[in-house]
Amino acid sequence: MQQLLDKIKAYSAQIEGAAVHSKEELEAFRIKYLGTKGLVKTIMSEMKDVATEQKKEAGQALNEFKNYVEQKFEKLKLFDGNQVKVKQEVDLSLPAPDMPIGSRHPISIVQNKIISIFNRLGFAVAQGPEIEDDWHNFTALNLPENHPARDMQDTFYLQESPAWLLRTHTSSVQIREMEKGVLPLRIICPGRVYRNETISARAHCFFNQVEGLYIAENVSFADLKQTLYFFVQEMFGQEVKIRFRPSYFPFTEPSAEMDISCLICGGSGCNVCKKTGWVEILGCGMVHPQVLENCNIDSEKYTGFAFGMGIERITMLKYQVKDLRLFSENDTRFLDQFIAAI
Numbered sequence: 029m030q031q032l033l034d035k036i037k038a039y040s041a042q043i044e045g046a047a048v049h050s051k052e053e054l055e056a057f058r059i060k061y062l063g064t065k066g067l068v069k070t071i072m073s074e075m076k077d078v079a080t081e082q083k084k085e086a087g088q089a090l091n092e093f094k095n096y097v098e099q100k101f102e103k104l105k106l107f108d109g110n111q112v113k114v115k116q117e118v119d120l121s122l123p124a125p126d127m128p129i130g131s132r133h134p135i136s137i138v139q140n141k142i143i144s145i146f147n148r149l150g151f152a153v154a155q156g157p158e159i160e161d162d163w164h165n166f167t168a169l170n171l172p173e174n175h176p177a178r179d180m181q182d183t184f185y186l187q188e189s190p191a192w193l194l195r196t197h198t199s200s201v202q203i204r205e206m207e208k209g210v211l212p213l214r215i216i217c218p219g220r221v222y223r224n225e226t227i228s229a230r231a232h233c234f235f236n237q238v239e240g241l242y243i244a245e246n247v248s249f250a251d252l253k254q255t256l257y258f259f260v261q262e263m264f265g266q267e268v269k270i271r272f273r274p275s276y277f278p279f280t281e282p283s284a285e286m287d288i289s290c291l292i293c294g295g296s297g298c299n300v301c302k303k304t305g306w307v308e309i310l311g312c313g314m315v316h317p318q319v320l321e322n323c324n325i326d327s328e329k330y331t332g333f334a335f336g337m338g339i340e341r342i343t344m345l346k347y348q349v350k351d352l353r354l355f356s357e358n359d360t361r362f363l364d365q366f367i368a369a370i
C-alpha cells in the first residue's frame with residue numbers, strides 16, 4: 029500500500045512539470061498517461077494487490093490521481109509549454125457564412141430617379157437648411173400674415189419671435205436661390221420637410237419633397253406642361269396620361285394640380301383612384317410676380333414656373349405601397365424588397 033502511494037507521488041511530480049510543444053507531443057502525453065495501456069490504467073490494476081482493509085484509502089488516492097492527470101491533459105490541450113494556443117484546424121473548403129446585403133431606401137431610389145430625369149432637362153440640384161426663418165418659408169412666398177398654413181397646427185415652430193421653424197416645403201430653397209440673383213435659373217430642390225399632422229397611412233409629420241423652379245425670359249405654362257409630361261413618362265411609362273386642374277397656391281398664378289392616369293386600372297376606375305381613373309401627384313404654377321419682386325427679380329422681364337411633389341406619394345404609386353408609415357419604420361422585411369430596384 030505505502031509503495032503504491034509513493035508511486036503516485038512520484039508520478040504526480042513528474043506530470044506536474046510536463047509540457048508539450050506540439051500536437052504530436054500532446055498525443056504522446058495522452059497515450060503515455062491516459063491511453064489503454066497508459067500509466068493510469070496500469071497503476072489502477074495494482075489495486076488487486078492491496079489488502080482489503082486498505083482498499084478504500086487506496087481507491088480514493090488512485091481516483092484523485094486519475095482526475096489530476098485528466099485535468100493536466102485538459103490544460104495541456106489549451107497551452108503548450110511556451111503558452112502558445114493549440115489552434116483548431118480551419119476547414120478552408122467550407123462555404124463562407126452569409127453576409128446580409130443592404131439596399132437603398134425606396135425614398136432614396138425614387139429621389140435619385142427624379143433627380144436624374146430633371147438633370148437631363150438641365151435642372152441642377154439645390155439644397156437649403158431644414159431650420160428656416162419666416163421670410164424664406166412664408167413671407168417671401170407671398171403667404172399673408174393670417175394664412176392658414178402659418179397656423180401652429182401645420183408648422184413646427186422652434187421659436188416664436190423672431191420665428192424659427194422646421195421648413196414646411198422646399199420652396200424656401202427656391203427663394204434662397206432666386207435671392208442669389210443669377211439668372212436664368214433652373215433648379216430642383218429635394219429634401220425633408222415637416223408638418224404638424226397626425227400620423228396615418230396617408231400623412232406623416234415629416235416627408236420628402238422635390239420642388240422645381242425655372243426662371244428665364246419668356247417661360248410659359250406650355251413649358252411647364254411639357255417638362256412635367258416628360259417627367260411622368262420617364263418615371264411611370266409612355267402610356268401614362270396627364271391632366272391639369274386649376275388650383276390655388278399663394279406663390280403661383282395661375283396655379284394647378286396635376287393628375288396622372290391611374291397606374292393600377294389604366295383609367296377605367298378602381299379603389300386606388302377612387303373610381304375616377306386619375307390620381308393627383310403634384311402642385312404647380314407660374315411663379316407669382318410678387319415672389320419674383322421679393323427676390324429682386326424684374327417681373328416685367330422674367331417669368332418662371334414652379335412645381336412641387338411628395339416623394340413618398342410618387343414612391344407609393346410606383347411600387348404600390350399602401351401605408352406611408354412603412355417608409356420611416358426601418359422594417360427590413362419591407363426595405364429588403366427594394367434590393368432589386370436599385
Ligand code: PHE
Nearest residue numbers: 197199277311312334335336
Ligand atoms: N410648395 C407646395 C407644397 O408644399 C408645392 C408647390 C410648389 C406648389 C410649387 C406649386 C408650386 O405643397
